[in-house]
Amino acid sequence: MGPIVDSMRAVNSFVRTILLGGLVVLIGAGGYIGYNEYYRADRMLRDQQQRLQQAQQQLDSLQQELAAKAQQIESMAEEIRLRDEKIERLELARSLLKTDQRLARLDVLEVKHDEAGEAQSCIVQFVELAPNGAPISSPKQFEIRGDVVYIDNWIVKFDDEYIERADLERGTSLCLFRRIFGESQTPADGYSLDDVGMRPQAYARGSVMSEFEQRLWSEFWEFANNPKKAAEMGIRAANGEAVSIQVREGMAYNITLRNSGGLSIEPVPHAAPESATDNTSL
Template sequence: MFKTVNAINSLLGTILSLAILTALGAGGWFAYQTYFAERLNAEKELQAREAKIAGLSQDLEAREKQIERLDQELSDSHEQIDRLEVDLEAKQRQIERLDTAVRLLKVDHRVAQIDVFSQEGSAAGGDLVTHFTFAEVDGQGNPLEKPRPFRIKGDLVYVDSWVVKFTDEYVEMGDPLRSTSICLFRRVFGEAQQPAEGFVLDPVGSQPAAYRNGGKMSDLEQEIWARFWEYANDPGMAQKAGVRAAHGEAPFQKLIPGKRYKVTLRASGGLSFEPPEDLPPDAKPASTAGTL
């Protein structure tokens, strides 16, 4: 009986031990599973975060490269703008220079005026005579000499002159000696007279009216007037002096009593008559006049 009880106790102890061991094993397994599951999840989460960080890093790197590219494009744009501004300034200066050159080329200088006071006779009767005065003037239209009176047959007057035109380069630059054409008035005559019979205005070798009141004729002008026809007929000689053309001109105009006719000289051209204007009240005819 005693042995049976011991056997039963031993069996129960064994069963209890097995139960305890089983419980411990199950608990350990559960703990193991829980630990490694959490660790696995943590590793997965860490990997996900690392992948996300890697993606963000790549995105950041791409953005940095984009920023660098945009910075370079912006820098290139600024450089291009600077170049364009420099080019614009250069073109603006060129435009201003050309505008100035064109303006200078088109400048008209008053050089003389004709005041017409009266006419006698008639064209139909063939005895028409026109009374007028001629005077060289400055740029403001002020006479440089006492107006000289003349009478011509008919009503057409010719103003014979020598004209020297300089190359546009000198005119555009505003060269002090060659910035405008120059002229020397030779004579005036009517349509019924021969040019050689006209009234002499500035004899060859004399000082033109423009220089009689203290002005000084430059050495170049003295040389040109003294050797005018040589310059007119020798291209090489003319080129060295910057002369584009040298020739005679005789613009003519129909005269109407009570009118003032201004003769102008274009900086790059020749002589011309402006449309007439009424004589001012203080204009007076001279007492004596030459007649043709």
């Protein structure tokens, strides 16, 4: 029995050794596999974190570029806006400088001749006009010596900057009709049109004349002779100016003023004159 028991013990010991060895191998293999899986997962996590960090850096860089582009676009938009405003001002200034104000109409009712056919006098009718051509004053009728009619005026021209921005009071040249006379008369013998110190009808914007307008016309010759004082009012030039034309019976003439200055008298197709309420003759 002794040898058999010893053999059984040896076999059992061997089997236990094999089992323990297998268990150790299994545990070692499991630990190795577990370690490898943990390391692989950790490495994948680090890789993902690194890729995420790189993506975040790229995103930050793109956002910075986008912000820089947006600022550049905003700057360009501001430049375009300023350029467009300048173009608009220049276009406005150009259009205003070319704009004619129709200020008055002169209708020639009759030209009287002597037996030799020489013009002795003419009967004319003068009426101030609104920009749309509608009469804004009562027609005045005059008998003028000869057939060449002169209209004497005071003209005020303002600095271009006021014209460019269409200033309410200085956005256009202004004209005051002083008197009308013929070539056979002296200006002093002519007939008054607008009263000095009063607002010309063409520029009436209300019942009350502004202080600016009062100074403009009451101190006209002071501005004409004092450049410093004129500059303080934005006045480029103040001077008298007369237009004249040899009239034809039955014709009508428009008296116009360009915003930049310059008075003209031009024939127009004759329209039926307004009924005169103020008759003046020699």
